[in-house]
Amino acid sequence: MTAHLSPLLKQATPVVVDHALGSWIHGTDGRDYLDFTTGIGVTSTGHCHPDVVAAAQEQCGKIIHAQYTTVMHQPLLELTAKLGEHLPAGIDSVFYANSGSEAVEAAVRLARMATGRPNIVTVQGGFHGRTVAAASLTTAGTRFSAGFSPLMGGVVMTPFPHALRHGWTTDDAVDFALAELDYLMATRVDAREIASFLIEPVLGDGGYMATPPRYLQGLRERADRIGALLVLDEVQAGIGRTGRFWGHQHTDGLVPDVIITAKGIASGFPISAIAAPTELMAKAWPGSQGGTYGGNAVAAAAGVATLGVVERENLVQRAADRGAQLLDGLRRSLADVSEICDIRGTGLMLGVEFGDPTAPAGSAGALEAARLATAVQQACVDEELLTLTCGPTGSVVRLIPALVVTSEEV
Numbered sequence: 539m540t541a542h543l544s545p546l547l548k549q550a551t552p553v554v555v556d557h558a559l560g561s562w563i564h565g566t567d568g569r570d571y572l573d574f575t576t577g578i579g580v581t582s583t584g585h586c587h588p589d590v591v592a593a594a595q596e597q598c599g600k601i602i603h604a605q606y607t608t609v610m611h612q613p614l615l616e617l618t619a620k621l622g623e624h625l626p627a628g629i630d631s632v633f634y635a636n637s638g639s640e641a642v643e644a645a646v647r648l649a650r651m652a653t654g655r656p657n658i659v660t661v662q663g664g665f666h667g668r669t670v671a672a673a674s675l676t677t678a679g680t681r682f683s684a685g686f687s688p689l690m691g692g693v694v695m696t697p698f699p700h701a702l703r704h705g706w707t708t709d710d711a712v713d714f715a716l717a718e719l720d721y722l723m724a725t726r727v728d729a730r731e732i733a734s735f736l737i738e739p740v741l742g743d744g745g746y747m748a749t750p751p752r753y754l755q756g757l758r759e760r761a762d763r764i765g766a767l768l769v770l771d772e773v774q775a776g777i778g779r780t781g782r783f784w785g786h787q788h789t790d791g792l793v794p795d796v797i798i799t800a801k802g803i804a805s806g807f808p809i810s811a812i813a814a815p816t817e818l819m820a821k822a823w824p825g826s827q828g829g830t831y832g833g834n835a836v837a838a839a840a841g842v843a844t845l846g847v848v849e850r851e852n853l854v855q856r857a858a859d860r861g862a863q864l865l866d867g868l869r870r871s872l873a874d875v876s877e878i879c880d881i882r883g884t885g886l887m888l889g890v891e892f893g894d895p896t897a898p899a900g901s902a903g904a905l906e907a908a909r910l911a912t913a914v915q916q917a918c919v920d921e922e923l924l925t926l927t928c929g930p931t932g933s934v935v936r937l938i939p940a941l942v943v944t945s946e947e948v
């Protein structure tokens with residue numbers, strides 16, 4: 539029997555990789571592609587960074603898998619210490635899984651166990667992954683959850699402060715979204731039943747739209763007032779991607795209760811984590827979280843090497859600088875393109891949105907915007923530039939370069 543890859547895999551490009559280095563993917567078709575997808579925001583240190591490759595190779599010769607509830611291994615202790623250097627004061631405890639979705643699941647469980655409350659409040663248009671709990675929190679597109687309901691209960695959706703979508707100022711959008719949240723808590727959901735507010739500092743698959751700082755502060759204030767947790771999904775925005783180590787550091791003084799991280803933490807090796815104060819973590823019991831492969835030794839060693847590269851090569855500042863350069867270049871060179879309604883970026887998370895942003899999902903306007911974005915993304919492949927689309931209706935072309943991208947490549 540000849541086996542084929544499942545039709546569940548729908549590739550955004552026809553590229554088959556032969557090998558890759560830094561910002562470049564060398565295809566089996568003999569072409570060199572400038573990779574502004576980085577495996578969806580994962581290979582931040584560039585493909586096959588020599589330090590990461592060396593660390594993983596060395597670790598493979600020591601121990602590959604050591605199941606962390608049985609015996610501990612050195613790379614996980616080192617990764618925890620390194621990560622600790624970047625965590626906000628008070629967040630001193632880290633627990634590991636393999637993927638972003640699993641870490642989101644872990645954060646949901648932690649919030650419920652720690653507070654004894656059932657409900658997780660999250661914003662419309664967010665993306666948190668594809669496992670059932672993570673998909674239940676996800677509304678960045680119907681394909682992530684349609685067709686396999688019932689989803690997890692206890693999820694409460696509230697509007698995102700989406701200025702562009704409504705043609706409002708950011709301040710008006712924040713006032714509206716906070717008022718909606720207060721109304722929700724006054725009418726539909728008992729505040730004493732809310733375990734956490736869970737949100738991305740920058741919407742990822744939802745369209746590369748930064749969450750306004752005043753909204754995040756509003757969530758912090760409300761969480762404190764009602765005794766709920768503020769959980770930040772930094773899976774895509776964390777580890778330098780936005781030009782700050784954490785995406786939420788664009789909001790002055792904000793300290794979350796739980797940080798979820800993955801993607802850029804280990805340059806492509808599968809490892810994720812939740813970080814929270816020890817007293818909070820202690821409210822969930824050992825054995826309630828994690829899995830066989832959680833905190834893998836080779837992935838952890840790659841993580842230690844990755845954080846070393848982030849520090850030594852000054853990648854957080856470079857993400858800010860190259861992001862500003864790319865944003866400026868896009869805005870100048872595309873200023874006259876009438877089909878583009880917005881060009882935005884936070885560090886090296888950049889989005890170019892097409893069509894009418896106020897067009898409702900499913901409308902002719904929204905479909906046309908998605909068609910345009912896909913056509914541009916495909917045309918970029920022909921020009922040997924890899925990008926992706928995103929947004930609830932697929933109307934955004936997103937650029938996610940490696941943090942080591944050079945100004946010439948930009």
Ligand code: PLP
Pocket residue numbers: 578637638639640642665666667668738742743771772773774775800
């Ligand atoms: N959370 C955010 C913000 C993400 O961007 C993603 C993936 O894109 C996830 C969670 C899920 O991560 P994973 O695909 O590793 O399960």
